[in-house]
Amino acid sequence: MKILIAPDSFKGSLEAVTFCEVATQAIQSVYPQADVISQPMADGGEGMVDTLSSLDGAERISAIVQDPVGKAITANYAYLQESQTAIIEMAAASGLPLLKPKQRKAMKTSTYGTGQLIQDALSRGAKHFILGLGGSATTDAGIGCLSALGFQFLNANKEHVSLDGEGLLALESIVPPSSLDLDSISVQVACDISNPLYGETGAAYMFGPQKGASSEEVALLDQGLRNFARVVKKDLQLEVAELAGAGAAGGMGAGLMLIGGKLNSGFKIVSELLQLEQQFQTHQFDLVITGEGQFNEQSQYGKVPVEVAKLAKKYNVFVVGIVGGIDFPIADIHKLGIDAIFSITDRPLALEDCFKEARPLLFNLIQNIVRLTFRNIQE
Template sequence: MKIVIASDSFKDSANALDACQAMAIGVSNANHDITTEIFPLADGGEGTAEILTYYTCGKTIYVDTVDPIGRPIKADYGISEDETTAFIDMASASGLQLLEPEKRNPVNTSSFGTGLMIKNAIERGVEKIILGIGGSATNDAGTGMAKALGYKFYDENNVEVECKGCDLNIIASYEHDETFLENLPQIQVLADVNNPLYGHLGAAFVYGKQKGASGREILSLNEGLQSIANIVSNQTNKSFENIPGAGAAGGMGFGAKVFLNAELIPGSETVIEASGIEKAIQDADFLFTGEGSIDEQTKNGKLISGICKMAAKHNIPVIAFCGSLNASMNELKMIGIQAAFPILNQPMDLQTALLKTEILLKKTAENVVRLICAKP
């Protein structure tokens, strides 16, 4: 028997590789004769750079940068073994998890730190940068990132602007070296959402609250996003605010397109393709996957739905492991999951559950495999 294990990370508890390895140990504990192959995956958000570095046998680069409110930090990104491609997670420098809850507010945050990471990769001479933009704390339309790369943004009095979320409303113009875009490496942005830049489906209205903005602040942030879109349109005679993914990561999708001439591509599909998992599952008996919560929203997630569709194409049943299971059997069927198992084996508080995630994954995988292998 062969089981392919392909999991995303379990947020705040186990990264994708650790989750896969925990399940693999559980399988082995149940039956040493079962062959396993592991494929840690990500959807373009936090952890994507680590996964793509893993699949390209690359290495980790450590850089000095700043967090979303400008505090100095150390962050890292990956670079492929041949040193031609850099893999950067926006969350490493501009992520919500870097801020204490009371400091989270996209009015006051900037993507400047992400720009410093991109600058470091460019200075290393890479030919391509793949940027994952999930998990951000910002709503600055990528202006902070652009500022770190040499763009200058001015108010109506021609005074240079800092480029936080609250500054979008006062930006009146911007400028950059005319040769900047010509000398950039190829840049691809991984975005699995299709939100426009502004409006009720845009960055501020959809994601502003979870980043710490109040209702009034969300309205102001939305106005700022519309304002910067108008400034860009006036200076370029082009409109970018409605391209799919423009509103991703507080408008970083828009900013990357405008200021870096980046290509926006599906995150999950890119990682799945890079992993080579489809070839591995063709002779598999089961595919094990996992994520922190499986609920009615899971069907909208591109990663797990992509895995399930791929498995269905090869008639491979999918078994999912999760921290909490809040989906009906009909919803699981719609997703493409044959069966789902919550890993909690007794009442426990959240902190304990997070600390024990890998142990619980091992035990649950072992029990499931013992059931699969049970004699009638």
């Protein structure tokens, strides 16, 4: 029997690599002869660098940068010297998990640290960038990141605005850097949402509250994002507001357009680099196991489990999804190509306890799934 394990990470509890290790152990504890192929996945959020660090020639680079509130931290990215490609996830420098709940203030957080990672890669000779936008703590339209690359963001008095969501309200002009040759670099933006920059489905209203914004602050952030789009159009002749994904990571999707960023499906970028479809062409799998921390409304829009299921269905392979929680109709999940879905929890548990017990919970569930799936197979 052949099984492919291709999950995303479970935020706060299981890295995709760890999921694969535990699942493999569980499968082989039931069927020692099982042929298990592990392929940790990502869709542009946390875990993308870990996943793509498995590529031949990938080197892990550490740099001291600013976190979303300006504190010095060490963040990592991956670098492929041969192709001069840097793989950066903004969550490493500007992610929500870096902050305690009381620090989550969307008006005041900045993407400056992500720009420092890009600058570090440029100093090493990077010409190509893959930037993952998931898990941000910010709603600054990327002006912090761009400032670290030499852009100037000025108010009506030609003074620098604050590099955060609040600064967007005062923004009146943008001065591009003379030292950055945009024609010499390419930027792929790995994005797993399609929200516009502003409005009811934009960055502020959809994601501001989880970043600590009150209802009043959400309205101000939305106003700031509208102002950013206005100034970008005025000074740089770019339309950034309505582009699908412009609202990703608090408007970072729109901001990266100022350095030529091209927004693409995060899963598509990662799966092509890892040659995931070639695995299906090479192997005749009996089962695919995929998963993520929470299956919800957003999961149907480019998230790992659904995209893996679509690929598996192309090759007529049965798909099991394993998640931390399910907040979506089961019947609709089946329509998306996932044949069966399970939560790893086996009893009522507080979220903190779920995180602590994630490994044994996953191990036990995988054992049961494999016993049931292959109960009639004789080896």
